Amino acid sequence: QVQLVESGGGSVQAGGSLRLSCAASGRTFSRYGMGWFRQAPGKEREFVATISWSSLTVYADSVKGRFTISRDNAKNTVYLQMNSLKPEDTAVYYCAADLNPYGSSSVGDVGYWGQGTQVTVSS
Numbered sequence: 001q002v003q004l005v006e007s008g009g010g011s012v013q014a015g016g017s018l019r020l021s022c023a024a025s026g027r028t029f030s031r032y033g034m035g036w037f038r039q040a041p042g043k044e045r046e047f048v049a050t051i052s053w054s055s056l057t058v059y060a061d062s063v064k065g066r067f068t069i070s071r072d073n074a075k076n077t078v079y080l081q082m083n084s085l086k087p088e089d090t091a092v093y094y095c096a097a098d099l100n101p102y103g104s105s106s107v108g109d110v111g112y113w114g115q116g117t118q119v120t121v122s123s
Helices: none
Strands: 004-007 010-013 018-024 033-039 046-051 057-059 067-072 077-082 091-098 110-113 117-122
Touching: 004 091, 018 033, 018 091, 018 117, 033 067, 033 077, 046 067, 046 077, 057 067
Parallel strands: 010 117
Antiparallel strands: 004 018, 018 077, 033 046, 033 091, 046 057, 067 077, 091 110, 091 117
16 A cells, blocks of 8 residues: 655746655555656646656656656655646646556556645746
């Protein structure tokens, strides 16, 4: 069982930055692939980034070069650094623990979800 708690969301102007954090419970955190997904109003939840147990990363094309996912296994925490934010990045961002230790871009591979944190980018 893994519990995930996100923090760091908020409101920012276009071009600004935010850093999301996700604290995980459980002693097996280092074995999980971890990821971030987001869901805008009226849209389906979509993949943002994933990081494997060995810190290999994959990004959605829409955030590549602007967002960076990282993890600190000693702190049981995964981060999402978001730079050059755009209004279209506005969404609720969800932390995810993958059933696949190498991480995954598929919602179906997520074993555990956080409660979500709102990110709002104004133009």
